[in-house]
Amino acid sequence: MRMQKSELDVAKILIYDERKSRTTVSVFLSSPTPLEEANLGRLFILSEIESTDRESENIITIVEEEIAASYYGSADFNIEVAFENALAKTNSRLHQVMSGGHTDWLEKFSTVVAVIKEGGVHFTHLGQAHTFLIHNKQIVDILGNAQTSQRVKINPLKIFSNIISGNLREGDSLLFCTASLLDYLSLEKLRKTVDEHAPKEAAQYLQALLMENTINATFGSIIMKLVPKKDVMVESTVYGEGPQYTRAGGGSTPDESMSTLISQEQHTRSLLEPSLVTQVTKSLSSLGSTVTRLIGRGEPERKNEQDLMAEDNLLLGEEAPVAPSVPRSRAHGVTAPPLSRKVMSILQRLGSAIAHGIGQFFLWVFARLKNVRKERPRPTNYIQGARRVPRRTSQGAASLLLRLLNIPRRRKLILLIAIALLVVFSWTIVNQGERKEQQTLRDQYNADIITAKQKVGEADAALIYENEEDARALLIEAKNLVSGIPDDEELKDEKTKVLGDIDTRLVDVNHVVDVQPTLIADVANGFPEAALTGLGKLGSSYYSVDSRTGVLYHIASDGTVLDVDRDLAIDGSITQILEAPSSLLLLSSTRVLAEFAEPATFTKREILFATQDVNISSGVVYNGNLYLLDSQGKHVLKHIKTGANYGEGVQWIKDSSVDVSRGSAISVDGSMYIGTSDGKVMKLFQGNIDPDFKLSTIEPKFGAVKEIVADESVQNLYALDRENARVVVLSKDGKFVKQYRSDTFDRLEAMHVDEGGGTVTVVNNTSLYSFPL
Numbered sequence: 001m002r003m004q005k006s007e008l009d010v011a012k013i014l015i016y017d018e019r020k021s022r023t024t025v026s027v028f029l030s031s032p033t034p035l036e037e038a039n040l041g042r043l044f045i046l047s048e049i050e051s052t053d054r055e056s057e058n059i060i061t062i063v064e065e066e067i068a069a070s071y072y073g074s075a076d077f078n079i080e081v082a083f084e085n086a087l088a089k090t091n092s093r094l095h096q097v098m099s100g101g102h103t104d105w106l107e108k109f110s111t112v113v114a115v116i117k118e119g120g121v122h123f124t125h126l127g128q129a130h131t132f133l134i135h136n137k138q139i140v141d142i143l144g145n146a147q148t149s150q151r152v153k154i155n156p157l158k159i160f161s162n163i164i165s166g167n168l169r170e171g172d173s174l175l176f177c178t179a180s181l182l183d184y185l186s187l188e189k190l191r192k193t194v195d196e197h198a199p200k201e202a203a204q205y206l207q208a209l210l211m212e213n214t215i216n217a218t219f220g221s222i223i224m225k226l227v228p229k230k231d232v233m234v235e236s237t238v239y240g241e242g243p244q245y246t247r248a249g250g251g252s253t254p255d256e257s258m259s260t261l262i263s264q265e266q267h268t269r270s271l272l273e274p275s276l277v278t279q280v281t282k283s284l285s286s287l288g289s290t291v292t293r294l295i296g297r298g299e300p301e302r303k304n305e306q307d308l309m310a311e312d313n314l315l316l317g318e319e320a321p322v323a324p325s326v327p328r329s330r331a332h333g334v335t336a337p338p339l340s341r342k343v344m345s346i347l348q349r350l351g352s353a354i355a356h357g358i359g360q361f362f363l364w365v366f367a368r369l370k371n372v373r374k375e376r377p378r379p380t381n382y383i384q385g386a387r388r389v390p391r392r393t394s395q396g397a398a399s400l401l402l403r404l405l406n407i408p409r410r411r412k413l414i415l416l417i418a419i420a421l422l423v424v425f426s427w428t429i430v431n432q433g434e435r436k437e438q439q440t441l442r443d444q445y446n447a448d449i450i451t452a453k454q455k456v457g458e459a460d461a462a463l464i465y466e467n468e469e470d471a472r473a474l475l476i477e478a479k480n481l482v483s484g485i486p487d488d489e490e491l492k493d494e495k496t497k498v499l500g501d502i503d504t505r506l507v508d509v510n511h512v513v514d515v516q517p518t519l520i521a522d523v524a525n526g527f528p529e530a531a532l533t534g535l536g537k538l539g540s541s542y543y544s545v546d547s548r549t550g551v552l553y554h555i556a557s558d559g560t561v562l563d564v565d566r567d568l569a570i571d572g573s574i575t576q577i578l579e580a581p582s583s584l585l586l587l588s589s590t591r592v593l594a595e596f597a598e599p600a601t602f603t604k605r606e607i608l609f610a611t612q613d614v615n616i617s618s619g620v621v622y623n624g625n626l627y628l629l630d631s632q633g634k635h636v637l638k639h640i641k642t643g644a645n646y647g648e649g650v651q652w653i654k655d656s657s658v659d660v661s662r663g664s665a666i667s668v669d670g671s672m673y674i675g676t677s678d679g680k681v682m683k684l685f686q687g688n689i690d691p692d693f694k695l696s697t698i699e700p701k702f703g704a705v706k707e708i709v710a711d712e713s714v715q716n717l718y719a720l721d722r723e724n725a726r727v728v729v730l731s732k733d734g735k736f737v738k739q740y741r742s743d744t745f746d747r748l749e750a751m752h753v754d755e756g757g758g759t760v761t762v763v764n765n766t767s768l769y770s771f772p773l
Contacts, residue, residue: 006170006226008042008116011199013177013207013221024049024056025178025220028064032072039077041117043068046129046176046220050108059105062097066090067113080165083115083122087160094159095457103464106154112176112222113160119168119226124160130182132190134173139191156461168226173199177221184210184217199223445485452478452498459505469735472509473697478502510699511738517745517762517769521559524766527551532763534577535750536584538598543584544750544763545574552586552596555768564600580621587616587628593646607639608648622668622711627652629666629674636660636672654687665720667710671732675705675719683734696736700724707751714755720762722748727760740771 012027028045045064049056070089074082098106110127125131131142142164155161168174173194181190185206193202203223210219407415455478462471479502485495523530523544533547542555543564550573552564576587583597585605591614593607607626615632626639626646637649652672653660665675672684679702683693703723710717716737717730725745729737740760750763761770 005229006119007229009199009225009227010042010044011203011223013203013210013219013223015207015210015217015219017216017218018052018057020216021052021218022050022216023178023180023218024052024060025218026060026064027220027222028068029222030068030072036072037117040072040074040079040082041115041120043071044114044116044176044222044224045111046178046222047109047111048127048129048178048218048220049105049110051105055102056105056108059094059097059102059109062093063090063111063113066093071115079115079117079120080122080163083163087113087124087163091157091159092454092457095156095454095461098156098464099453099457099460103156106156106159109154110178114174114176116168116174116224119170120165121168121174122163122165124163126154126159128179130175130177130179132175132177132187134175134191134195135169137191137195139175139187141187156464157458168224170226170228173223173225175221175223178219180217181210181219181221194223194225198227199225442488442490445488445491448481448485449491449494449498452481452502455481456498456501456505463509468509469696472506472699472736475502475506475509476697476699476701479506479699506699511736513738513740515740515742515771517742517771519559520557520761520768520770521555521561522767523553523555523561526561527553527563527766530766532766533575533749535752535761535763535768536577536579537752537761538582538584541598542752542761542768543577543596544768545577545586547573547575550574550588576616576619578619578621578626585619585621585626587619591616595644603644606645608646609637610648617664618666618707620666620668620711627666627668627672629660629663631661631663634659634661636666636674652687653684655684655689658682658684658689665705665708667708667717669710669712669732673708673710673717675708677704679703679705679721679723681705681708681717681719681730681734683732693734695734696730698728698736698739702728706748709751709753714753716755718751718753718760720748720751727751727762742771744769 010029012029014025014027016025018024025048026045028043028047030043032040032042045067047060047063049059067086067090070086071082074085076082076085108127110129112123112125112129112131114121114123116122123131125143133140133142175190175194177190190206193206197205203221206221210217455474459471459474459478462468462474479499482495482498482502485491487495520542523532527546529548530551530553531547532544532553534545536543540557544553544555545551546553552574554562554564556562573589574586575589576585578585578587580595583595586594586596586602587607588594591607591609591612593605595603595605597603611633613632614628614630614637616628617631618629620627624641626641628637628639628649630637630649636652638652639646639649641647660674660676662676662678662680663674664677667673670685671690674682674684676682681695681702683690702719703721705719706722707720708717710732715732717732719728719730721728725741725748727740727748729739731737745762745764747765748762749765752761754760755773758773759770760773761768
């Protein structure tokens, strides 16, 4: 139970010489304003880094300043929420520090951060700092790490991640200390000293013991005790010496002082922010009356000196002074409003007054329209001109026009100025709205840049733990955020810099291998109109097909290209070349299957389909059977080999959630791998999705997967990404390994992988290239 009539008595111990000490230690005791302390209590930080370099001091300073500023700057007075938010912001700040390469300090960092209000305690800890509770003459190790020297590895993504909460009772004490304190003082010695003495006396006694018996050792400690209010002492700390205290002075009680402070704050606000409604009403009424008198028939009223002074004050955004010799704000001891606020107030009142004046003018016009027929227009030279107005113009409108023309020149000038000001005012409002919208967008872009930088910092932290998968995903998210920002002049340089940082890191995690491929042959040299599709290998020779003519090209290892048989007796164009153990299977667009064996033997094979309405986009031979990807029927058809022929295809996929309507590539090694034209790769086992397969995030993301090689002859999965002109290597559980690119590649059509021989052969346009793995 919290004791409302108790206060916290605090003292600290700090023995640290930056020239001789082996570690860097700091003790931070906050000094909040009375209002801050009433809302959020007090903040305490004990920090130690096992190093004495300048960077250690900077890290501790960042932690102390960021936590204190974020905590006491919180808009939420819920202590736990404010504390969590402050720690989260400190995490982000430290990530930025780590993104610059400063990471050595993290494994050497120990700290306790606590906030206490009215006996309620919330604290977080890292490393080997200790926290003890002294209650009923017993000392309790709250964290349980006083008996072990094992350091827990800190997650750089969430440096401050856990909060412990509890309550202190009157007479209870808390002791935060560095691990070195226990090397010289026993727990029983600490308990007895803290429990039997006020914090000041206990700190002085312990500090004297430590300085007498140690050489160049570093100590830090915070001693807190919940005591009755009358015994509370106010601290005056002297660096390097024991804490000093003075008794709290007399005067009003804290509750009374707080009430007075709040009352004064409200009174000041009422003086600095007068009622806009009252001021606008007075301004509009005065200016409206003035405009009405100027436009009306009668002469404007003469104003006495007092009225003129009142109008001058009104235009300046002030009230008529209560006492001419003493301005209102000074009479109350309050500083006058800033010039910018006064200027804005004047502009707001002036604009409102102009609008009201114009409104009063039109009200006067409408009032005159009711009685216009009862009045005879004054004979002027304008009557003849008014009679020339088209007949469809009403008599009332003509009379109104006459009255406007008869207004004295001075009043016309005032009216024109008012209208001009109204136009300018309207344009200003519209322009201000556009500027506000632009500023909103710019603020959003700045927020995106900040978010992107945070993600880069998180990616760097992930790389420390060799987690390339998460780092790559974070970097891609950051790049997408920044890439969506237009090249605004104010943001262009910042955008370019952030993108450069992201791309530099992506090079490391994307494992791009730039290759210089070797040209095997260019079919277009002998066959200029060739358009190659598919690739198969028999012995040392490669075979590809002309997708327009159906011609099979034989490409020897020495680069010789031969036309195997231009009059190949297969109906339709060959669409698939499938490698069998000692031959090639050629499937045509008319679903005719032929087997080709060297030197030039073609044998038609029977293959059955339940329907002719199929569109075979890829196929593979596995364990003697034929698997064909039917993207039109949204199935994989399994054709069992019977003798030399293949039976009717049966649907192999069992999982109804699998969509292969965009399927473009297939490979089988016992499991089945399917690539799609929209950049997806799936793995199925026994007709169902393999839940253990998870495709890595890749940059750039997959385009159309033209071909997949994942059969029994290879350990990895190879995907031909035609859109990005690359060969991507994945493990067979979907993890990214590397990617091969070349400036030579611009339209990859097919590939053959010889993992044992360490080479990949690809068809690019009409050329055949190879490059090493």
